Amino acid sequence: METxxxxxxxxxxxxxxxxxxxxxxxxxxxxxYETARFLRHESATVYDFLIDMVGIDNGDSLGVIYYLSPSxxxxxxxxxxxxxxxxxxxxxxxxxxxxxxxxxxxxEVYDFFGIRFVNHPDMRRIFLRQDWKGYPLRKDYDxxxxxxxxxxxxxxxxxxxxxxxxxxxxxxxxETTGYxxxxxxxxxxxxPQHPAMHGVLHLRVALDGEVIRKIDPVFGYIHRGIEKMCExxxxxxxxxxxxxxxxxxxxxxxxxxxxxxxxxxxxxxxxRAHYIRTIFDELTRIxxxxxxxxxxxxxMGSITAFVYxxxxxxxxxxxxxxxxxxxxxxxxxVIGGVARDIHPNFRKRVKELIxxxxxxxxxxxxxxxxxxxxxxxxxxxxRLTAKKAVSLGATGPTGRASGWRNDLRKIDPYAAYAKAxxxxxxxxxxxxxxxxxxxxxxxxxxxRIIEQLVDNIPEGPYAAKTKAVIRLPEGEFFQRVxxxxxxxxxxxxxxxxxxxxxxxxxxxxLVLVGALKAIAAESKVADLIMLGASLDYVIPCIDR
Amino acid sequence: MEVKNIRIRNMKYGDFNDNEYxxxxxNELRKNGVNLFVGKLGDLINWGRSxxxxxxxxxxxxxxxEFMCVGAARTDFARFGWEVTRNSPRQADVxxxxxxxxxxxxxxxxxxxxxxxxxxxxxxxxxxxxxGGPFKSSYHTVMxxxxxxxxxxxxxxxxxxxxxxxxxxxxxxxxxxxxxxxKLPDQPQVPGTVDHQTEANGNS
Numbered sequence: 126m127e128t129x130x131x132x133x134x135x136x137x138x139x140x141x142x143x144x145x146x147x148x149x150x151x152x153x154x155x156x157x158y159e160t161a162r163f164l165r166h167e168s169a170t171v172y173d174f175l176i177d178m179v180g181i182d183n184g185d186s187l188g189v190i191y192y193l194s195p196s197x198x199x200x201x202x203x204x205x206x207x208x209x210x211x212x213x214x215x216x217x218x219x220x221x222x223x224x225x226x227x228x229x230x231x232x233e234v235y236d237f238f239g240i241r242f243v244n245h246p247d248m249r250r251i252f253l254r255q256d257w258k259g260y261p262l263r264k265d266y267d268x269x270x271x272x273x274x275x276x277x278x279x280x281x282x283x284x285x286x287x288x289x290x291x292x293x294x295x296x297x298x299x300e301t302t303g304y305x306x307x308x309x310x311x312x313x314x315x316x317p318q319h320p321a322m323h324g325v326l327h328l329r330v331a332l333d334g335e336v337i338r339k340i341d342p343v344f345g346y347i348h349r350g351i352e353k354m355c356e357x358x359x360x361x362x363x364x365x366x367x368x369x370x371x372x373x374x375x376x377x378x379x380x381x382x383x384x385x386x387x388x389x390x391x392x393x394x395x396x397r398a399h400y401i402r403t404i405f406d407e408l409t410r411i412x413x414x415x416x417x418x419x420x421x422x423x424x425m426g427s428i429t430a431f432v433y434x435x436x437x438x439x440x441x442x443x444x445x446x447x448x449x450x451x452x453x454x455x456x457x458x459v460i461g462g463v464a465r466d467i468h469p470n471f472r473k474r475v476k477e478l479i480x481x482x483x484x485x486x487x488x489x490x491x492x493x494x495x496x497x498x499x500x501x502x503x504x505x506x507x508r509l510t511a512k513k514a515v516s517l518g519a520t521g522p523t524g525r526a527s528g529w530r531n532d533l534r535k536i537d538p539y540a541a542y543a544k545a546x547x548x549x550x551x552x553x554x555x556x557x558x559x560x561x562x563x564x565x566x567x568x569x570x571x572x573r574i575i576e577q578l579v580d581n582i583p584e585g586p587y588a589a590k591t592k593a594v595i596r597l598p599e600g601e602f603f604q605r606v607x608x609x610x611x612x613x614x615x616x617x618x619x620x621x622x623x624x625x626x627x628x629x630x631x632x633x634x635l636v637l638v639g640a641l642k643a644i645a646a647e648s649k650v651a652d653l654i655m656l657g658a659s660l661d662y663v664i665p666c667i668d669r
Numbered sequence: 670m671e672v673k674n675i676r677i678r679n680m681k682y683g684d685f686n687d688n689e690y691x692x693x694x695x696n697e698l699r700k701n702g703v704n705l706f707v708g709k710l711g712d713l714i715n716w717g718r719s720x721x722x723x724x725x726x727x728x729x730x731x732x733x734x735e736f737m738c739v740g741a742a743r744t745d746f747a748r749f750g751w752e753v754t755r756n757s758p759r760q761a762d763v764x765x766x767x768x769x770x771x772x773x774x775x776x777x778x779x780x781x782x783x784x785x786x787x788x789x790x791x792x793x794x795x796x797x798x799x800x801g802g803p804f805k806s807s808y809h810t811v812m813x814x815x816x817x818x819x820x821x822x823x824x825x826x827x828x829x830x831x832x833x834x835x836x837x838x839x840x841x842x843x844x845x846x847x848x849x850x851x852k853l854p855d856q857p858q859v860p861g862t863v864d865h866q867t868e869a870n871g872n873s
Contacts, residue, residue: 277776317774347774664730
């Protein structure tokens with residue numbers, strides 16, 4: 126028994142179970158904050174990384190699952206579960222003072238389930254409009270279009286920035302409303318239609334001269350309600366939606382759902398499929414990083430870099446198209462393996478690609494990395510400390526640029542990553558320049574992985590046989606993969622049906638916008654776009 | 670003066686899939702007839718307009734990436750004079766609706782469209798913009814942008830390949846070329862906007 130398990134049992138009120146390397150802790154709602162604080166600060170293993178918060182409608186009550194892990198050993202998982210009493214006015218205590226990422230996660234749970242978090246300073250809806258009726262992910266939600274017709278007027282700014290909060294002091298419950306910005310603040314809107322916003326993110330920025338004082342991101346301009354849709358779709362149907370979350374790492378997102386279902390079904394996936402999946406993941410990562418690099422350079426004024434990045438990316442799209450049939454949406458992974466075998470040209474094409482990208486990487490470095498103007502702009506700007514990155518949950522290249530080892534391909538290898546020899550690229554300073562260089566360095570590592578695997582793809586079937594109708598056994602399943610932006614996680618609650626009862630995706634980009642808030646404060650407004658580009662978030666993944 | 674047959678330099682007439690509606694339109698123009706001078710001037714203007722269409726940079730999701738591919742090295746829409754992407758709707762001729770439009774975005778898109786100067790065109794790229802596509806059963810998706818703004822060209826696909834986008838662009842070029850610049854047809858009414866306007870009038 127682990128020390129933390131003993132410690133939790135010693136608290137007296139926590140129920141602890143163990144399933145699939147994961148510790149499940151259930152506590153009554155009054156003891157939630159106490160347990161959370163214990164895990165964050167006092168226990169032998171410090172759980173300082175809040176991976177995700179999953180709201181769930183259990184019928185008679187609404188619950189929340191907090192997925193936690195220690196930042197130094199992210200392979201250890203802990204699920205802290207609690208449920209709020211009643212459906213009329215469910216309330217829980219906020220944990221935002223323990224983990225910064227809880228600020229957005231709690232708003233999300235409130236938006237979807239109507240659970241209000243006491244002591245949270247900013248209880249607004251996060252994705253939907255403030256005047257939206259009902260909480261869409263509750264099981265009794267009325268989805269008829271008459272209740273919420275398509276609005277033809279923009280949301281009133283005053284509604285958008287009015288905050289609500291509940292605090293409890295000395296037993297008294299105080300409800301307060303406030304505003305994000307003061308009357309004296311000079312607020313500038315960026316987006317939702319802005320050429321450099323990388324999607325439809327809306328940033329409201331308070332300026333003092335040209336110095337940024339405060340940022341209030343407004344999400345939801347591309348919220349499609351994918352999680353609710355999943356509840357009415359069969360598992361193979363859901364796979365198609367995952368590609369459209371973060372379309373630049375579509376293959377990896379789909380991989381996560383496949384792995385999660387395979388784990389639940391205890392399905393043995395053939396080695397060949399594992400190898401092909403890994404190569405596809407890495408190709409997607411290269412394509413995504415090339416696009417991210419090109420866009421970041423474009424945001425700093427170098428259109429040529431964008432055209433170069435897109436040109437190299439097309440080569441990867443060709444490989445996808447030949448084997449999978451799709452360019453951007455490969456739609457290639459299926460539960461049990463991959464959709465079809467690789468094309469006879471696949472190996473040849475990939476082997477041609479590797480030296481080509483290597484040559485181009487050199488050119489990219491020559492073109493932009495060494496440019497004194499570019500270096501001058503990127504160095505010394507936008508520092509994200511490792512501690513802040515952990516607290517915000519900023520995984521992926523952003524976290525690694527700050528010195529936080531969080532690469533799941535190394536820590537918790539899935540598919541064929543254990544068979545490849547590669548390095549986890551780590552940089553220490555957490556500056557914009559580090560986040561820029563780390564992507565190019567990761568392309569190099571991805572090439573190494575592909576190089577080792579492509580010649581050794583084992584013979585055999587490319588997919589395991591599955592039943593015609595896939596039903597997951599009852600239970601809760603959680604799977605993480607490393608996508609191009611960080612940890613992409615899937616949570617499935619199954620009731621033994623062919624549809625999931627609740628499906629939740631952890632978007633690595635959502636917390637990156639939180640990181641933008643942290644690094645852009647007190648910097649110049651001219652750097653805002655570049656700082657955003659250095660984090661490389663994808664908005665449809667945030668909004669889901 | 671007789672309206673000539675429509676010819677697009679970059680693509681053969683026979684390569685277009687549906688030519689009937691344009692022919693009907695040409696016949697209608699011929700029936701009404703135009704002044705020689707006005708007709709010639711109109712032809713000249715349309716020649717210029719159809720070869721320098723300025724799109725608005727507007728993309729909400731995945732189709733936006735394919736739109737970027739159209740603009741990048743391999744397919745390069747600069748060949749057809751489409752490369753001047755404008756960041757302000759006031760300077761744009763056409764809006765490419767790339768990606769899903771959801772409830773929160775709908776008023777923004779409508780406002781962008783209203784801010785564009787006449788004559789303006791709309792291209793719905795991808796199945797989401799056409800009908801809601803894979804997100805048809807969602808509570809927050811607009812089931813096709815033609816419920817908010819009138820659409821000139823629909824490009825199906827999820828997302829459409831860059832070649833498909835180019836084909837759609839050629840179709841719009843033809844449409845521009847066949848129009849009588851001095852007597853542009855009225856924009857088709859969109860159900861949503863009509864309701865909204867009558868409502869506003871009723872209230873005031």
